[in-house]
Structure formats: structure tokens, C-alpha cells
Amino acid sequence: SYVLTQPPSVSVAPGQTARITCGGNNIGSKSVHWYQQKPGQAPVLVVYDDSDRPSGIPERFSGSNSGNTATLTISRVEAGDEADYYCQVWDSSSDRGVFGGGTKLTVL
Amino acid sequence: EVQLVESGGGLVKPGGSLRLSCAASGFTFSSYSMNWVRQAPGKGLEWVSSISSSSSYIYYADSVKGRFTISRDNAKNSLYLQMNSLRAEDTAVYYCARARLQGRSDYWGQGTLVTVSS
Numbered sequence: 032s033y034v035l036t037q038p039p040s041v042s043v044a045p046g047q048t049a050r051i052t053c054g055g056n057n058i059g060s061k062s063v064h065w066y067q068q069k070p071g072q073a074p075v076l077v078v079y080d081d082s083d084r085p086s087g088i089p090e091r092f093s094g095s096n097s098g099n100t101a102t103l104t105i106s107r108v109e110a111g112d113e114a115d116y117y118c119q120v121w122d123s124s125s126d127r128g129v130f131g132g133g134t135k136l137t138v139l
Numbered sequence: 140e141v142q143l144v145e146s147g148g149g150l151v152k153p154g155g156s157l158r159l160s161c162a163a164s165g166f167t168f169s170s171y172s173m174n175w176v177r178q179a180p181g182k183g184l185e186w187v188s189s190i191s192s193s194s195s196y197i198y199y200a201d202s203v204k205g206r207f208t209i210s211r212d213n214a215k216n217s218l219y220l221q222m223n224s225l226r227a228e229d230t231a232v233y234y235c236a237r238a239r240l241q242g243r244s245d246y247w248g249q250g251t252l253v254t255v256s257s
Contacts, residue, residue: 032201062241066184073234073247074176074184080241117184121242126198128174128186128242 033122035131042137049105051134053118056099061120063101065094068133069114077116078103105136113138141165141246143235148251155225155255161218161235161248169213172196172238175220177231178250185231188220189238203229225255 036054043049066074078094118131147159175187188209208221236244
């Protein structure tokens with residue numbers, strides 16, 4: 032089965048740039064989606080199809096995907112960005128949805 | 140406004156059954172595929188099942204295949220998850236979500252908690 036690997040935690044100071052990676056075998060050939068989840072809340076889609084943003088999501092959130100790594104980049108990080116972030120793909124070879132293990136973003 | 144409201148969660152004994160429902164509003168339900176995603180306490184997200192708009196295509200995670208059944212009633216704008224032979228490891232918050240291309244979930248409900256315990 033397809034596996035997505037994320038770092039458990041990332042820390043960044045306010046105003047700096049946070050980068051959260053998602054590793055998978057030839058993930059660059061897949062469409063990667065990213066979700067933000069704050070404590071006690073449902074996940075929110077923040078980036079889809081590698082680099083597109085849903086309406087209402089700040090431009091500070093961006094994504095890229097190439098080779099074996101996809102990256103969610105959050106520029107000018109704010110305290111309100113502190114949350115868990117999950118990457119996700121659809122594995123068409125097995126017809127299964129796959130989530131990464133999640134990354135806790137801490138704003139110092 | 141898109142709204143998804145799950146119901147049917149609760150406490151059930153191992154080996155028992157439960158049926159979750161998800162009431163959809165604010166969009167043309169019959170035009171969209173739907174997903175169930177769960178999250179065990181303190182753990183990450185796990186995709187559970189997907190169903191196409193006309194129920195022609197149905198997919199399950201290996202962890203629930205043969206025990207869970209996803210279904211929908213487009214006339215009632217409702218999505219269901221019938222859960223049988225429940226195990227302790229099925230304890231989780233279950234979310235329904237609207238599915239888009241490439242499996243992404245663009246709108247989520249608030250979730251319903253299922254606890255499997257004796």
C-alpha cells in the first residue's frame with residue numbers, strides 16, 4: 032500500500048516561513064492535497080492539486096510537488112496557523128485514499 | 140452554504156453494530172461523490188470509504204472492508220455508514236466529507252464519536 036511520510040513536528044517563529052514535507056514514492060506523479068486541523072475542529076482543505084488554494088485560504092499558503100516530496104509552505108506565519116497539517120493523495124493503483132501521519136506546527 | 144451533519148455515533152460493545160448518517164445541504168448532493176474519514180483519539184486522519192454520486196463506485200480501506208458498508212440516498216440528501224463487527228480499534232470520530240476530483244475532501248462535517256468498549 033502507498034505510504035505518505037510527514038515529520039511529526041515543525042516549529043517556526045512568527046513572521047518566518049514554515050515548510051512541511053510529505054514524502055512518498057514518486058509522489059510527484061500524484062495530486063497532493065493539504066488539510067489544516069485545529070484542536071477540536073474538523074479538518075479544513077488549504078491546498079489541493081499540489082498548489083491550488085480554495086477560496087478563502089490566504090495566499091500565504093502554497094504548495095509544490097516533485098519527485099518523492101511534496102511541500103506545504105506557509106509564509107509569514109501567524110499564531111493562528113498553529114495546527115496539525117495532513118497531506119493526502121488518492122492512490123489510483125489500489126483505489127484507496129491515503130493520509131500522511133500529520134505534522135504539528137508550533138509557532139514559537 | 141454547504142453543510143454536513145453527522146449523527147448516529149455512540150457507545151457500542153465489541154462485535155456490535157452502528158449506523159452513521161450524514162445529512163447534506165447547500166449543494167446538489169446527487170452530483171458529488173462522498174467520503175468517510177475517521178480519527179482515533181489523539182491520532183491522525185484515516186480514510187475509510189468513498190462512494191460515487193450514483194453509487195456505481197464504492198471503495199473501502201482494508202481495515203474496514205467486509206465489516207463496513209457505505210451507501211447513500213440521493214432523494215434524502217443523505218450518506219450512511221453501516222458498521223458491523225465493531226472492534227476497539229474502530230473507536231474514532233467519524234467525519235463525512237464532500238469529495239472532489241483526485242479524492243480531495245473540500246467540505247467536512249463536525250464529526251460523530253464512535254466508542255467501541257465493553
